[in-house]
Amino acid sequence: xxxxxxxxxxxPDKGAGGKTxxxxxxKPVVDLSRCIGCKACFLFCxxxxxxxxxDGKVDVDYEYCKGCGICANQCPVKAINMVQEVN
Amino acid sequence: xxxxxxxxxxxxxLYSGTSACPGCPENIGMRQLGMALGDNVVIIVVAxxxxxxxxxxxxxxxxxxxxxxxxxxxxxxxxxxxxxxxxRNKKVNVVVWAGDGGTADIGFASLSGAAERNxxxxxxxxxxxxxxxxxxxxxxxxxLGAQTPTTPEGKxxxxxxLPFIMIEHRVKYLATASIGYPMDYMDKLRKASKIExxxxxxxxxxxxxxxxxxxxxxxEVAKLAVQTCYWPLxxxxxxxLIVNNESLHCLDRxxxxxxxxxxxxxxxxxxxxxxxxxxxxxxxxxxxxRIKKFYYS
Amino acid sequence: MQMKVMSGNxxxxxxxxxxxxxxxxxxxxxxxxxxxxxxSEMRARGEIDAEIVRVESxxxxxxxxxxxxxxxxxxxxxxASQGLLYMHEMVWWVSGSRVPLVMVVATRAVGAPWNxxxxxxxxxxxxxxxxxxxxxxxxxxxLDMTLQAFRISEDERVFLPVMVGMDGFILSHTKTPVKVPSxxxxxxxxxxxxxxxxxxxxxxxxxxxxxQPIEYMKLRESINSAIIxxxxxxxxxxxxxxNVNLEGDYSILNPTYxxxxxxxxxxxxxxxxxxxxxxxxxxxxxxxxxxxLRIRYxxxxxxxxxxxxxxxxxxxxxxERATSFGRKSGPLYLEVKSSLDLNKTGSVSSVIAGLGxxxxxxxxxELILEKFIYDVETGKEVENxxxxxxxxxxxxxxIPRSIE
Numbered sequence: 001x002x003x004x005x006x007x008x009x010x011x012p013d014k015g016a017g018g019k020t021x022x023x024x025x026x027k028p029v030v031d032l033s034r035c036i037g038c039k040a041c042f043l044f045c046x047x048x049x050x051x052x053x054x055d056g057k058v059d060v061d062y063e064y065c066k067g068c069g070i071c072a073n074q075c076p077v078k079a080i081n082m083v084q085e086v087n
Numbered sequence: 088x089x090x091x092x093x094x095x096x097x098x099x100x101l102y103s104g105t106s107a108c109p110g111c112p113e114n115i116g117m118r119q120l121g122m123a124l125g126d127n128v129v130i131i132v133v134a135x136x137x138x139x140x141x142x143x144x145x146x147x148x149x150x151x152x153x154x155x156x157x158x159x160x161x162x163x164x165x166x167x168x169x170x171x172x173x174x175r176n177k178k179v180n181v182v183v184w185a186g187d188g189g190t191a192d193i194g195f196a197s198l199s200g201a202a203e204r205n206x207x208x209x210x211x212x213x214x215x216x217x218x219x220x221x222x223x224x225x226x227x228x229x230x231l232g233a234q235t236p237t238t239p240e241g242k243x244x245x246x247x248x249l250p251f252i253m254i255e256h257r258v259k260y261l262a263t264a265s266i267g268y269p270m271d272y273m274d275k276l277r278k279a280s281k282i283e284x285x286x287x288x289x290x291x292x293x294x295x296x297x298x299x300x301x302x303x304x305x306x307e308v309a310k311l312a313v314q315t316c317y318w319p320l321x322x323x324x325x326x327x328l329i330v331n332n333e334s335l336h337c338l339d340r341x342x343x344x345x346x347x348x349x350x351x352x353x354x355x356x357x358x359x360x361x362x363x364x365x366x367x368x369x370x371x372x373x374x375x376x377r378i379k380k381f382y383y384s
Numbered sequence: 385m386q387m388k389v390m391s392g393n394x395x396x397x398x399x400x401x402x403x404x405x406x407x408x409x410x411x412x413x414x415x416x417x418x419x420x421x422x423x424s425e426m427r428a429r430g431e432i433d434a435e436i437v438r439v440e441s442x443x444x445x446x447x448x449x450x451x452x453x454x455x456x457x458x459x460x461x462x463x464a465s466q467g468l469l470y471m472h473e474m475v476w477w478v479s480g481s482r483v484p485l486v487m488v489v490a491t492r493a494v495g496a497p498w499n500x501x502x503x504x505x506x507x508x509x510x511x512x513x514x515x516x517x518x519x520x521x522x523x524x525x526x527l528d529m530t531l532q533a534f535r536i537s538e539d540e541r542v543f544l545p546v547m548v549g550m551d552g553f554i555l556s557h558t559k560t561p562v563k564v565p566s567x568x569x570x571x572x573x574x575x576x577x578x579x580x581x582x583x584x585x586x587x588x589x590x591x592x593x594x595x596q597p598i599e600y601m602k603l604r605e606s607i608n609s610a611i612i613x614x615x616x617x618x619x620x621x622x623x624x625x626x627n628v629n630l631e632g633d634y635s636i637l638n639p640t641y642x643x644x645x646x647x648x649x650x651x652x653x654x655x656x657x658x659x660x661x662x663x664x665x666x667x668x669x670x671x672x673x674x675x676x677l678r679i680r681y682x683x684x685x686x687x688x689x690x691x692x693x694x695x696x697x698x699x700x701x702x703x704e705r706a707t708s709f710g711r712k713s714g715p716l717y718l719e720v721k722s723s724l725d726l727n728k729t730g731s732v733s734s735v736i737a738g739l740g741x742x743x744x745x746x747x748x749x750e751l752i753l754e755k756f757i758y759d760v761e762t763g764k765e766v767e768n769x770x771x772x773x774x775x776x777x778x779x780x781x782x783i784p785r786s787i788e
Binding site: 126127128129131138139141142143144147149150151152153154155156157159160161162163164165166167168170171172173174175177179196197199200203204 | 406407409435437438439440441443444445446447448449450451452453454455456457459473474477583584585587588589590591592593594595596599
C-alpha cells in the first residue's frame with residue numbers, strides 16, 4: 001500500500017552533477033618539489049578536488065576537477081601548472 | 088577535525104562533482120563555510136545558482152541538511168526553523184544561503200521582517216551582483232555601469248547598499264566578507280555562530296561568467312575588490328562599526344588602490360563610459376565617507 | 385468535556401491549543417484576525433507555550449510554518465482571501481514537499497475591488513494544490529475538523545498538508561454552543577508528531593533540489609495517490625474521533641440530509657447548509673421530496689459518495705458561493721457533474737449566490753429550489769444562473785471596531 005509514497009529527498013554524495021572531470025580543457029599538475037603545503041589551493045578550490053596528503057602537500061582528484069585554474073592562480077610558489085588535456 | 092592552521096576544520100561541506108561552472112565563487116564560499124562552522128548547520132537555500140549547483144536527485148552536492156525553498160521565503164522559513172529547534176532544545180546554526188537577487192529584491196521584505204524580529208539565524212547574502220542563475224540579469228545589487236543582458240548600456244542606478252540597510256535594522260551582528268579573504272570570512276562565521284540573534288553576512292562572490300573574466304582569477308578578483316576599496320570589509324556589533332585590517336588603507340583616499348585595477352579586468356565594465364566610471368568612483372567615495380563617519384564616531 | 389459558547393475563530397484557536405501546536409505563524413487579515421489575537425492572548429497568559437512568529441506577510445506566514453514543520457514541530461497558520469492568494473506559491477511548495485501542516489482559511493471574497501465579506505472562491509481556488517481540504521458548517525465542526533486535520537496530515541498513508549475552511553464572518557464571528565473536548569481525550573487521539581522526513585543535522589538530507597522530469601512526474605503521482613487514499617484514512621480517523629467528541633457525526637465525508645427518498649437534491653458547502661435544511665423542511669411540509677448533500681471534503685473528492693447520494697434523482701441543484709470565471713456555472717457544479725453518471729441522473733443545474741457577502745436566507749434557498757423543481761416538472765430546460773435576492777439591505781459603513 002505504501003509503495004505509492006515518494007518524497008523529494010536527496011542524499012549528499014559526489015558526482016551530483018555528473019563526472020565533471022570530463023568538463024576539463026586544461027588540468028592542474030602539482031610539482032611536489034615546489035609545493036610547500038600552505039594549502040591555499042585547498043582553501044580556494046571550488047570543487048573539493050584538491051586533496052591533502054599525509055605529508056601536508058596536495059594531490060588532485062582528476063575524476064571531478066573541472067580545470068578552472070584557481071589553484072594555479074593562487075599558489076604562492078607557482079607549484080601548480082595548468083597543462084593541456086591530452087584526450 | 089582541525090587542519091592545523093587558524094582553526095580551519097577539515098569538514099567537507101561540498102562533495103566534488105557539483106553542477107557549478109568551473110571557478111564558481113559560491114562553491115568556494117560554501118566550502119569555506121564548512122571549514123568554519125563544522126557539523127551543526129542546517130542550510131536553507133533560496134532560489135538561485137546554489138539551487139542548481141546541488142545537482143540532480145538522488146544526489147546532493149551539499150554535505151549538510153538542506154532545505155530548498157521559493158525565492159522570497161528564505162528568512163521566514165529560517166525563522167520557523169529556528170523556533171522549532173528552540174522548542175526541541177537543540178542548538179543548531181540555521182543558515183540562510185541567498186543570492187543578491189533573493190536578498191535585495193524579491194526576498195527583501197522577508198529579510199527585513201526576520202531582522203526586525205531578531206530571529207536567531209545567520210543570513211548569508213552571496214553577492215555575485217546579478218541574477219546569475221538565469222543568465223546574469225541585473226538585480227538591485229548590480230553596480231553602476233555594469234553591463235548585463237537587461238542593461239546593455241550599463242546599469243544606470245547605484246548598487247543597493249544592503250549592509251547599511253541592515254545596520255539600520257540594528258541587527259545583533261553584521262559583517263561584510265569576500266571569498267578572497269577566507270580567514271577573515273571564517274572568523275566572522277565563527278563569531279556569528281556564537282551570538283544569539285539575527286546575524287547578517289554579506290559575502291562577495293565574483294562570478295567569472297557573469298562579470299566576464301577568466302575563471303582562474305576568481306579568488307584574485309575577490310581580493311582586488313577589497314584592495315581597490317570597491318568592497319569594504321567591516322563588522323558592526325553593539326552599535327559600533329569596525330573596519331577590518333584588510334580595508335584600513337581605504338580610509339585615506341591617498342592609500343587606495345585605483346578602482347580601474349578592478350574594473351579593467353572585468354568584461355562587464357568594458358563598455359563603461361568615462362562619465363559612468365566617474366559616477367562609480369564617486370559612489371564608492373561617498374560610501375567610504377559614511378563608513379568613516381560611523382567608524383570614527 | 386465542556387460546553388462553551390464560542391465563535392468559529394475561537395473554536396479554531398481552542399483546537400490549536402488542544403493539539404499542542406509548537407509553532408504558530410500569524411499575520412492579520414479580516415476575518416481570521418480574532419484567531420491570532422486569541423492565540424496571542426493564550427500565549428501571553430501562559431495557557432499555551434507555542435512559539436509565535438509574527439511575520440511580515442502571508443507568504444512568510446506559510447514559509448515560517450513550513451520551516452518549523454519540516455524541522456519536526458507541529459505548525460499552524462490561518463489566512464483568508466488576499467492572504468491565501470499571496471501565499472499561493474508557498475501553498476504549492478508545502479504540498480510538493482509532503483510536509484504535514486494545518487491551515488485554517490476563513491473564507492472571504494477576493495479583490496479587486498475590496499470586499500471583506502464571505503465567499504468561497506478563495507478556498508475553492510486552491511483545490512489543484514495537493515492539499516486535503518475540508519469545509520466546516522458550524523463552530524463545532526471548525527473545532528473538530530481542525531483537530532482531526534493534525535491527525536490526518538500526520539498519518540503515514542497521507543503525509544500531506546490539510547486546510548480547513550469556514551465561512552468568513554458568518555461562521556468565524558458567530559457564536560454557538562460548542563462541546564470542547566478535554567485535553568486528555570485529545571492527547572489520546574493525537575499522538576506525538578509524525579512526518580515522512582526531517583531536516584536536522586543528525587541526518588543530513590536535501591529537500592527539493594532537481595529531479596529528472598520522469599521522477600518529478602512520479603512525485604506528483606504520489607501526491608495524487610495519497611489524496612485519493614486519504615478518503616479511507618479520514619473515515620477511520622473521524623470514526624475514532626467519536627471517542628473525543630460524541631456530538632459530531634463524522635461517519636461519512638459528505639453528510640446527507642433526507643436524501644433517502646428525495647427526488648431533488650441540493651448540493652452545497654458551508655454554513656448555509658443550516659438554512660438549506662430549514663428550507664428543505666419547509667418544502668417537504670408542502671409535499672416536495674427534497675434532500676441535501678453537504679460537501680464537507682472538497683479534497684479528497686469522494687466520487688463514490690457523490691454518486692450514491694445523487695444517482696437516480698430527478699434533479700440536482702448545486703448552490704455555489706464561488707465563481708469559476710469563463711464557465712457558465714460555479715466550480716462545485718463542474719466537480720459534481722463530472723462525478724455523475726448522466727444516464728442515471730436527471731437535470732443538473734448550478735446557481736451562484738451569496739458572492740461578496742450578499743445575504744442568502746432560507747427563504748431565498750426555498751425560492752431557488754421551488755423554481756428549480758418547477759422547471760424540471762414542467763419539462764423546461766434547467767438553466768445555470770446567478771441569483772440576486774429581491775430586497776437587499778445595503779451595508780452601512782460603520783467605524784471599523786464595530787465590525788467585530
